Amino acid sequence: MGSYDEVSDSHLAELASSGELEAFDELVRRYHRKVYALASNMLKDHDAADDICQEAFMRAYRALGRFRKGASFYTWIYRIATNLCLNYLRDRKRLVRMEEAPAAALSLSDSQEDCAERGELIEKVNEALEAIHPKYRIALLLRVNEGLSYAEISEVLGIPKGTVMSRISRARESLKSLLE
Amino acid sequence: MEHSEIKNLLSPYLDGELGETEVRALEDHLSQCAECAARLDALKALDGSVQMTRLKTPPEGYFEFFPAKLRARIRSEGRAFRSIQRVEARLARVRVGATVFVVLMAFGIGVIYGQRGLPVKRPRFSPIPLASRQPALGHVVRDRADVSEEEELESTDLVGSRISKEPAGAAEEIEVREKRGEPRVVPGDVTEAVKVAASPDAYDESRSAREEDAEGVTGGWAAPSGLEIAGEKKGEAADPEEVYTVANLAQLQRDYDKAIDGYARVVETSPGTELAAGAQFQINVLKAAVDTRDAAETLRESAEMWEEYIGSYPRSDLVPTACDFYTQALYSIAQKTQAKPDVENAIRAIEDCSSRLKDKSPTGFQDKLKELKKYLDS
Numbered sequence: 001m002g003s004y005d006e007v008s009d010s011h012l013a014e015l016a017s018s019g020e021l022e023a024f025d026e027l028v029r030r031y032h033r034k035v036y037a038l039a040s041n042m043l044k045d046h047d048a049a050d051d052i053c054q055e056a057f058m059r060a061y062r063a064l065g066r067f068r069k070g071a072s073f074y075t076w077i078y079r080i081a082t083n084l085c086l087n088y089l090r091d092r093k094r095l096v097r098m099e100e101a102p103a104a105a106l107s108l109s110d111s112q113e114d115c116a117e118r119g120e121l122i123e124k125v126n127e128a129l130e131a132i133h134p135k136y137r138i139a140l141l142l143r144v145n146e147g148l149s150y151a152e153i154s155e156v157l158g159i160p161k162g163t164v165m166s167r168i169s170r171a172r173e174s175l176k177s178l179l180e
Numbered sequence: 181m182e183h184s185e186i187k188n189l190l191s192p193y194l195d196g197e198l199g200e201t202e203v204r205a206l207e208d209h210l211s212q213c214a215e216c217a218a219r220l221d222a223l224k225a226l227d228g229s230v231q232m233t234r235l236k237t238p239p240e241g242y243f244e245f246f247p248a249k250l251r252a253r254i255r256s257e258g259r260a261f262r263s264i265q266r267v268e269a270r271l272a273r274v275r276v277g278a279t280v281f282v283v284l285m286a287f288g289i290g291v292i293y294g295q296r297g298l299p300v301k302r303p304r305f306s307p308i309p310l311a312s313r314q315p316a317l318g319h320v321v322r323d324r325a326d327v328s329e330e331e332e333l334e335s336t337d338l339v340g341s342r343i344s345k346e347p348a349g350a351a352e353e354i355e356v357r358e359k360r361g362e363p364r365v366v367p368g369d370v371t372e373a374v375k376v377a378a379s380p381d382a383y384d385e386s387r388s389a390r391e392e393d394a395e396g397v398t399g400g401w402a403a404p405s406g407l408e409i410a411g412e413k414k415g416e417a418a419d420p421e422e423v424y425t426v427a428n429l430a431q432l433q434r435d436y437d438k439a440i441d442g443y444a445r446v447v448e449t450s451p452g453t454e455l456a457a458g459a460q461f462q463i464n465v466l467k468a469a470v471d472t473r474d475a476a477e478t479l480r481e482s483a484e485m486w487e488e489y490i491g492s493y494p495r496s497d498l499v500p501t502a503c504d505f506y507t508q509a510l511y512s513i514a515q516k517t518q519a520k521p522d523v524e525n526a527i528r529a530i531e532d533c534s535s536r537l538k539d540k541s542p543t544g545f546q547d548k549l550k551e552l553k554k555y556l557d558s
Contacts, residue, residue: 021254025247032246037234046238050246055495057250062497118232125229143195144230150197169191172223179226 009073017064024064028057031074034146035081041141042085042134044126052088056081078148078156082138089134128178136171143168183213190220194227253493420450424459436466483509483529490536500540503533511548514555523555 004012004026015023035056039049059080060067067076129137142148142156150168154161186209192198193206210217427442439462446459486506490499507530514526530549534541 021251024254025251028247028250033243036238036243040238041234046242050238050242051495053246054250054253058253059497061254121229122232125233129230129233140230144227145234150192150195165192165197168195169188172191172226175226175230176222179229 010067010070013064013067013073014069016061017067024061027060027073027077031077032057034074035077038078038081038141038146039085041145042138043088044130048088052081052084055084059084072152072155075148075152075155078142078146078152079158082142082156085138086134124179125175128175131178132171132174136167136174139164139167140171140175183209183216186210186213186216187219190216190223194220194223420446420453420455423449424455427459427462431462431466436470440466440470479509479513482506483513487529490533494536500537500542503537504542507533507545507548511552514552518555520556523552527552527556 004023007015007023007026009027009030012023012027016027032053035053036049039052039056040046043049043052056077060073060077067073129141139153139157142153143150148156150161150164153164153168157164159167186206189198189202189206193203198206210220423442424446427439427446430436430438430442443459443463443466447456447463450456483506486502486509489496489502490506493499496502507526510522510526510529514522527549530545530552534545
C-alpha cells in the first residue's frame, strides 16, 4: 500500500481508529517482523510467537481509540507483546524449543565443524537465557536483539530507566556466570 | 571512580547509555585496569552470543500472509461483536417474554388456586374449571353490551379477556375459602390472584398438584390418542367438553401444541359459550408458553454459538464475555427444563469456564452451580 509510505505511525493509528483498515494493515506491515522477532526470541516457538503477534495486534486494534496522539506506536505494540509474552511464560511455565532455530542462525559459509560448534554454543546460550528470570531476559532481548534504548525499554516495560539498567546488568551477569 | 562502581557501569557503557563524564571516567579506568577491560570484552562476546540466538525463520510466506490473517480475525470479531448485540437484544426479548409468561401463568395458577376446594365434579385436574359445571369463567367474560367503555378499560386483563370487578357469587366463594383457611382471592381480581400465585408455596403446591393429577388421571394415556378418542378418529362431531378435557390432558403432559389444537377446536365448535371463553384463555396462556419454549431454542442456539467462539478464539479478550453468555444460556435452559441432561450440561459448562477464567470467573458461577446441583439432588 504505497500511498501510506509517508504517513506517520500516529496518523496511521488515527486513520485506523476511524475505520480505515488499510491504515492498520500498514502498521502491521511495519511492525510485525519486530514483534515476531521479540516473541519468537522470548518463547522459542513459532506457533506461540504467531499467537502473540495476532493477539498483540488485535489488542492494539481494539484499543486504537485510546491510543494517545503523538505516542510511539512501536513502543506501544512492543509493550503489549511483551506483556503477552510474560503472561504466556507465566501461564505455561515452560518453553517449547524451536527445533530448526540453531541451524537457521548459521551462515552457509561456515564449515560443518564450525556449524556444529556454533550450534552447540547457541544451544547453551538458549539454555542460559531460559534459566534467567523472564523479566531480566526480556529487558536484555529488547536491548541486544531489538536495539531499543533504555528510555524505550522503560516505556515498553512500564518501569523506570534505572530499573531497566539494573535488569539488563543483572541479566548479563547471570548469563555470564551460567555460561562460564 | 572505584573499581566496584566501574563494574556496575560496564553494562550501560556497552549500551551507550552513560553520560559524557561517566564515559570519560570509565575509559580512563579501563586503560589502566586489565580485569575490567577483560570483563567488558566478555560482556561484548556475550551480547554476540545472544544475538546468535535470534530466530527469524518462520515458515515460508508467514509474514506475507499475516496481515490477511489478522484482517480475517478483525472481521470475524466484528461479527462476534454484532452477534453479542443481537444476542443481548434477543435475551432482552426473551426476558420480556418470560416475564409476560410468568405473569400469565401466575394469573392462571392464581385462578386455579383460588378455585381449589370448590365443588368440581370432573375433571378434577382441570386448571380452568369447565364453564358448564361451575361459574368460574362466568365472571370472566360478560356480554360486551353490559360493560361501559371506562369499565372495559379498567378491567382488561393481560390476555385481553375482560374481567368484571364484582363477579356474582364472589362473596360466598371468599367466605367458603376463608373458612377453610385458604388465601383470600376474589375471582376475577387479577392483582390479588397474581400475588397469591406468585408466592413460592402457592406455585409449588399448585404445580405438584397438577403434576400428580396429570400422572394419576392420564396413567399413560397420551393426549394425542385422547384427542382421537374425543371423536376425531371416529369421524363424529367431538363433544366440546371432551375435547376440552383432552386438551387439558395434553397441557398437563406439556404437549402444548396439541393442547392449543384441542382448545382451538373448542373455540371453533362452541362459539360464544363460556367453555369457548375458557378455551381461548388457555390458548393465550399456552401461546406464551410456546413462545418461551421457542425462546429456549434461541438460548440453545446462543449457547452453541458462544461455545464455538470460545473454542475458536480461546485467547480472545472476549472469552470472559463469551463464557458469561454461554453459561447463562445453558443455565437458563436448565432452570426452565430442570431436566437432568440440561442441568448436567450447564454444570459442565460453568466448571469448564471457571477453570478457563480462573480468578476472572464471575462470582455468580458458584451460586449457579449450587442451584443446579440442588436440581440434581431433588
